[in-house]
Amino acid sequence: MVEAQGLSKVYRLGRVEVVALRRASLVVDAGESVAIMGPSGSGKSTLLFLLGLLLRPTAGTYRLQGCEVGGLPPGERARLRARHIGFVFQTFNLIPGLSALRNVELPALYNGMPRRRRRERARELLERVGLGERLRHRPAELSGGEAQRVAIARALMNAPLLVLADEPTGNLDSATGRRIMDLLAGLCAEGRALVVVTHNAEVAERWAHRVLRLRDGVLEGGGDGDR
Amino acid sequence: MGIVDALEVALESLSRHKLRSFLTALGVIIGVAAVIAMLSLGTGAREEVREQFRGLGSNELRIFQPIAVGPGGLRPPSRPINYEEARGLWELPHVAAVRVSLPGSGTVVRGRESLTAEVLGVPADWILDQDPDYIAQGEFFDEYDVEAAERVAVIGRTVLETLFPGEDPLGQVIRINRVRFQVVGVIKELGRPHPRVDPNNRVLIPITTAEELFGKHRSVSVAVRVTDERYLEEVREAIRDYFRRARDIPPGEELDIQIFSFREAAQAQLETARTFAVLLVGMAVVSLIVGGIGIMNMMLVSVTERTREIGVRLAVGARRRDIAVQFLIEAVVLGLGGGLFGVALGILAIPALLHYNPELPVALAWPSIPLAFGLSVAVGIAFGLYPAVRASGLDPVEALRHE
Numbered sequence: 001m002v003e004a005q006g007l008s009k010v011y012r013l014g015r016v017e018v019v020a021l022r023r024a025s026l027v028v029d030a031g032e033s034v035a036i037m038g039p040s041g042s043g044k045s046t047l048l049f050l051l052g053l054l055l056r057p058t059a060g061t062y063r064l065q066g067c068e069v070g071g072l073p074p075g076e077r078a079r080l081r082a083r084h085i086g087f088v089f090q091t092f093n094l095i096p097g098l099s100a101l102r103n104v105e106l107p108a109l110y111n112g113m114p115r116r117r118r119r120e121r122a123r124e125l126l127e128r129v130g131l132g133e134r135l136r137h138r139p140a141e142l143s144g145g146e147a148q149r150v151a152i153a154r155a156l157m158n159a160p161l162l163v164l165a166d167e168p169t170g171n172l173d174s175a176t177g178r179r180i181m182d183l184l185a186g187l188c189a190e191g192r193a194l195v196v197v198t199h200n201a202e203v204a205e206r207w208a209h210r211v212l213r214l215r216d217g218v219l220e221g222g223g224d225g226d227r
Numbered sequence: 228m229g230i231v232d233a234l235e236v237a238l239e240s241l242s243r244h245k246l247r248s249f250l251t252a253l254g255v256i257i258g259v260a261a262v263i264a265m266l267s268l269g270t271g272a273r274e275e276v277r278e279q280f281r282g283l284g285s286n287e288l289r290i291f292q293p294i295a296v297g298p299g300g301l302r303p304p305s306r307p308i309n310y311e312e313a314r315g316l317w318e319l320p321h322v323a324a325v326r327v328s329l330p331g332s333g334t335v336v337r338g339r340e341s342l343t344a345e346v347l348g349v350p351a352d353w354i355l356d357q358d359p360d361y362i363a364q365g366e367f368f369d370e371y372d373v374e375a376a377e378r379v380a381v382i383g384r385t386v387l388e389t390l391f392p393g394e395d396p397l398g399q400v401i402r403i404n405r406v407r408f409q410v411v412g413v414i415k416e417l418g419r420p421h422p423r424v425d426p427n428n429r430v431l432i433p434i435t436t437a438e439e440l441f442g443k444h445r446s447v448s449v450a451v452r453v454t455d456e457r458y459l460e461e462v463r464e465a466i467r468d469y470f471r472r473a474r475d476i477p478p479g480e481e482l483d484i485q486i487f488s489f490r491e492a493a494q495a496q497l498e499t500a501r502t503f504a505v506l507l508v509g510m511a512v513v514s515l516i517v518g519g520i521g522i523m524n525m526m527l528v529s530v531t532e533r534t535r536e537i538g539v540r541l542a543v544g545a546r547r548r549d550i551a552v553q554f555l556i557e558a559v560v561l562g563l564g565g566g567l568f569g570v571a572l573g574i575l576a577i578p579a580l581l582h583y584n585p586e587l588p589v590a591l592a593w594p595s596i597p598l599a600f601g602l603s604v605a606v607g608i609a610f611g612l613y614p615a616v617r618a619s620g621l622d623p624v625e626a627l628r629h630e
Contacts (some may be wrong), residue, residue: 045624053589054542054623082544093539093627097243099315108230154543 001193002028002051002162007060007070009046020046023060024219026212030161033185033194035204038214044197045166047214051195052085052164053077065161082111086155087186090167092147094139100126100150101135107157125153129183144175152183163187165196169203181207229550237557251525252565257604259599261511263577266595269504272586276500279492286323286456288463289487290449292372306483307446308432312473316451319394319465322365322460326450328353329437333404335382335430337390344386345429346403348437349445353441358415365397365412368433376435381412384427403430406440459488505537515602517611522561526614529541530621535617551619558611559604566603569598 005174009021021043026035038044049055050062053069056077062070069080086107087093094103113121126135129149139147148168154164165184169177177200183209188194198204204211213220228236241248245370253358290313313327329348334341351370354361361367368379380401396410408430417426432440434447453462463486470476470484530537537550577589 049624052542055628063235075548076547078541078544081542085544087542089627093542095536095539097239102239106540109228109236110540110544110546110549115232158544 001030001065002026002195003061003063004051005061005063007047007050007062009043009050009055010058019217021050021219022217024214024217025060026219028162028193028195030191030193031188032210033188033196035086035196035198035208035210035211036214036219037197037198037201037204037211038200042214043217044214046165046217047219048164048195048197051162052087053081073085078110081159082107084161086158086160086163088148088151088155088163088165088168090170092139092144092151092171094147094150094154096139099138100131100142100153103139104153104157105140106154111158114160118182122153122157125156126150129153143176144172145180148172148180149183152180156187160192162193162195165194167198168196169198169200174202177203228545228552231554233549233552234560236553237560240533240553240557241560243584247525248561248564250431251521252518252568254521255515255562255565255603256518256569256572258515258518258606259566259603260572260576261452261514262508262599262602263570263573263592263595264580265507265511266504266592266598267573267577267589268580268587268596269292269500269507270323270592271590272500272503273497274590275588276496280489280496285490285493286453287460287489288451288453288459288466289489290451290466290484291487292446292483293485302482304444304446306474306552307444308449308484309443310438310447312470313447313449315473316449316466316469319451319462319469321454321462322451323454324452326353326356326452327434327447329434329441329445329447331437331441331445333430335386335390336402336405337399340390342386342389342428344383346437346438346440347429348434349431350434352430360415362412363415365410367412367431373433373435376439377433378406378408378436379411379433380408381414381431382410383414383429384416385425386428387413387431403432404440408432456490459490463488512602515606517564518565519606522558522607523610523614525561526558527613528618529557530554530614530618533618534621534626534629538629540621541621541623542627547619550621551615553575554615554618555608555611558614559607562603562605562607562611563600566600569603570599573599 001203002052004027005025006023007021007025008019008023011018011020024047026034036044036047046055050057056127059072060070061068061213064084069077072080095106101122103121104125105118108118108121123135126132131146131149131153134142134146139150142150168184169180172180181203184196196203196208228271265474290308292308310327310329313325316322316325327350331346331348332343333346335344351368351373354367362381365381368377368383372379382396382401390396390401391399396413399410401408401410414427414429414431419425451462451466453459466486467482471478476482540550574591577591580587580589
């Protein structure tokens with residue numbers, strides 16, 4: 001479902017070129033979970049943002065369900081994000097002034113889902129992650145684990161093909177982290193592809209089908225051949 | 228994103244900082260209230276001018292002599308305008324009527340009763356401008372009486388009641404400034420235009436008689452009615468020429484009469500009122516703009532504060548346009564909210580102004596309400612545009628990493 005070939009990302013800072021990612025290739029199938037490990041600054045986030053269509057690759061091809069999407073204009077990429085991609089962040093990134101319910105609804109604001117269905121679906125998703133009692137709570141009134149579960153519900157709002165998680169357990173204690181990873185890994189059973197960026201070895205070994213390592217912008221073991 | 232959703236998002240964001248949103252809108256509230264109050268003041272002033280000049284002939288020219296101030300105080304005009312001279316104005320083109328009168332006052336005596344009354348010298352055609360039932364008893368004097376300067380008088384109700392209580396005055400004799408007059412008519416009772424003015428305390432005598440009575444050193448008052456307003460200027464010039472010829476004043480030398488037109492005076496005053504209004508509204512608009520700057524300031528702060536939120540929205544599928552629209556709508560809601568409260572405050576300010584000074588010419592200018600709304604929306608858009616563009620231009624990855 002996700003096929004990246006020779007993805008590169010080069011940042012220009014004045015005259016200096018910084019290569020954040022060098023010819024990375026990876027394939028992630030539906031229902032598969034992949035962990036990407038590597039030290040800070042190795043290009044993990046860049047890869048994640050490229051897969052999430054928030055960045056445009058400098059070179060390489062990126063296919064989502066067989067369609068080339070890497071070079072699409074920003075409006076098209078936003079449309080694809082709104083329909084097929086879900087994000088989960090280390091710091092949850094919930095909007096502070098909005099209730100859990102409104103936070104979960106957020107992606108549906110931008111993909112044209114009718115109001116009533118949007119509200120129902122957000123409620124169902126929150127019940128599914130075990131927060132049926134917390135619909136009206138603001139992010140500040142939730143624990144870290146609860147906030148991350150709201151974020152996961154939000155990522156599921158548009159029934160995405162691909163869920164991208166950036167250090168999802170980084171701000172949580174290990175017990176909570178495990179429950180969150182169970183929840184995320186469970187998504188693969190629904191046929192969604194999951195890519196988790198982490199430097200927690202336990203997370204990688206226990207919940208990912210495959211572990212890829214990034215070092216200085218070079219991805220090891222990502223291609224087809226390595227499987 | 229639909230407009231309802233966009234509005235909901237804007238209201239959510241604004242209600243997160245209620246006090247701040249209110250203070251931001253306050254600038255617009257004050258600006259809009261000022262626009263409404265000032266426009267109402269301006270409208271009131273113009274209506275007052277119109278009211279003052281209503282009923283005063285708009286196609287009338289009044290001729291008078293400038294008052295000269297000499298060493299001994301006020302000096303009578305060296306060559307007063309007399310009835311004979313004024314009558315010649317009938318011959319000028321586009322003149323519909325010439326109304327001449329010689330106002331004065333005198334002591335009116337009969338036997339042991341006396342009073343001071345307005346004594347007005349008028350020609351026989353003066354009666355044509357009055358109501359058909361103006362003369363309640365007897366009759367008005369005619370052209371022959373005027374030609375011959377007969378000593379006849381038509382008296383008002385107050386004069387009648389003072390000098391002839393319960394008697395028939397017709398044919399009786401009264402003395403005005405010691406000169407004998409015969410009463411030939413009585414004026415009907417006239418309403419008082421003002422509690423301290425009694426229009427019934429009046430005696431009408433032929434204008435020629437009045438010239439003899441008051442002496443020849445006083446000018447008659449002359450009003451020339453023009454057939455149509457557009458001839459005002461032309462007739463004014465013709466009057467000047469007439470007096471130059473009649474008085475042998477060579478061109479270049481100053482004419483000793485002045486011509487006054489109510490229409491021009493009204494226009495001049497309206498112009499003053501308008502200038503005043505424009506000035507006031509200008510000041511109000513300046514305060515509205517200051518309110519707009521407040522909106523822009525607050526929106527820029529908001530964009531910085533909510534950088535991460537913008538990143539999240541972009542990540543979950545918002546297009547740049549959605550972000551721009553969201554911030555723009557927030558600014559417009561601030562402007563419009565300010566406009567709403569501003570209109571209410573402006574309307575409430577009017578009775579407050581009147582309480583402070585009841586003489587103030589204030590009339591609520593209804594068109595100012597849609598105008599103020601339009602202005603407040605325009606201010607919201609104008610000052611919300613830059614922050615909105617800035618918000619939508621953020622890089623999503625940078626925004627998500629923003630601390």
